[in-house]
Amino acid sequence: MNYSELQDEIKTAMKTKDKVRLSILRQLHGELKNIEVNERRDVTEKDVDDMLKRLIKQTKETLDGSIKAGNDQQRTDTLTEQVAILEGYLPEQVSGDALIALIDQVLAETGASTKKDMGRVMGALTQATGGNFDKAAAAKELGAKLS
Known part of the structure; x- marks a missing residue:
């Protein structure tokens, strides 16, 4: 708007x-x-x-x-x-399958592999979406993907 x-x-x-x-x-x-x-x-x-x-x-x-x-x-x-x-x-928030696909893309781009990289990945997600994504779901998904 x-x-x-x-x-x-x-x-x-x-x-x-x-x-x-x-x-x-x-x-x-x-x-x-x-x-x-x-x-x-x-x-x-x-x-x-x-x-x-x-x-x-x-x-x-x-x-x-x-x-x-x-x-x-x-x-x-x-x-x-x-x-x-x-x-x-508010603009529509990225969630569900679109969010998972974006997380996978950001993980590939950043080369993140550990939980220490989580802040960097969340920052990249924020920049990619303008902050319009389900942060709780993203954090949960990232927690499962990062060791």
């Missing part, structure tokens, strides 16, 4: 009166606006993806805290919906 698409999504949420979507998209827009103002540069698609990931992480942490504190169900439902909305805007 790029910055102009985000602005279009905000307009659509306003027209449909989707308060939950509008709230979280405005929060995302505000964070991106801070980048424009503070760093005096245009927002890139990578900035949007990075901010989406950061906002998802923050919202999930708030959700976990809300569940543990036993807050009202409405707040918990709203936070759950916001996480789902934000995750819908």
